[in-house]
Amino acid sequence: MEDNFIHKGKRRQLVQLMREEGIQDQVVLDAINRVPRHLFLDSSFLEHAYKNKAFPIGADQTISHPFTVAFQSELLQALPGDKVLEIGTGSGYQCAVLLEMKLQVYTIERQNQLFKSTGKLFNKLKYRPRKFVFGDGYQGLPQEAPFDSIIVTCGAESIPQQLLLQLKIGGRLVIPVGQDPQIMTLIVRKSETEFTKKTYGEFRFVPFLGGKE
Secondary structure, three states, rough: OOOOHHHHHHHHHHHHHHHOOOOOOHHHHHHHOOHHHHHHOOOHHHHHHHHOOOOOEEOOEEEEHHHHHHHHHHHHHOOOOOOOEEEEOOOOHHHHHHHOOOOOEEEEEHHHHHHHHHHHHHHHOOOOOOOOEOOHHOOOOOOOEEEEEEOOOEEEEEOOOOOOOEEEEEEEEEEEEEEOOEEEEEEEOOOOEEEEEEEEEEEEEEEOOOOOO
16 A cells, blocks of 8 residues: 655645644644545545545545545544544544544544444554544444544534533534534533534534434
């Protein structure tokens, strides 16, 4: 699985584009620069891997725009060693970025086809989430809670209460909410019962598949 100087040069260009688009967190930019996005795509898309585009990855799912990945990652305001839950592993690209940010990542995938293929890819690329689970993201991972932050990479019609309850005090939930398009939403847990909400404009995601096969 080759990652040559041409790929690395294209990643540097992508990072510069992310910076021009407003991403400021250098840890996020460095992680984007290290992850070989072309290896998370079907070979037919290789020439376009470092453009700011989403692509199909099978099972009616997509790999997000690099800007979306960077934007959500930046909203987490995560510190090295933070415990992060990702809902919607998909291709594994967002997870890889989080791992390159030196986070402890727990990730859930609902589609069995993607769960199997992405697990094999993680092994090949030596990406090691703390836990990679086949299951219903609406339920989160209560047995591993609380989390410093939770990132949802699919569009939810509403905010799952189970995820709110799995945040630490001070923890952050980044989730796209609504139908097409969704509104990027940041929830911060202020106390056992108090949460604040801030929104960041329109994005497009595949639907959250909680409770579905």
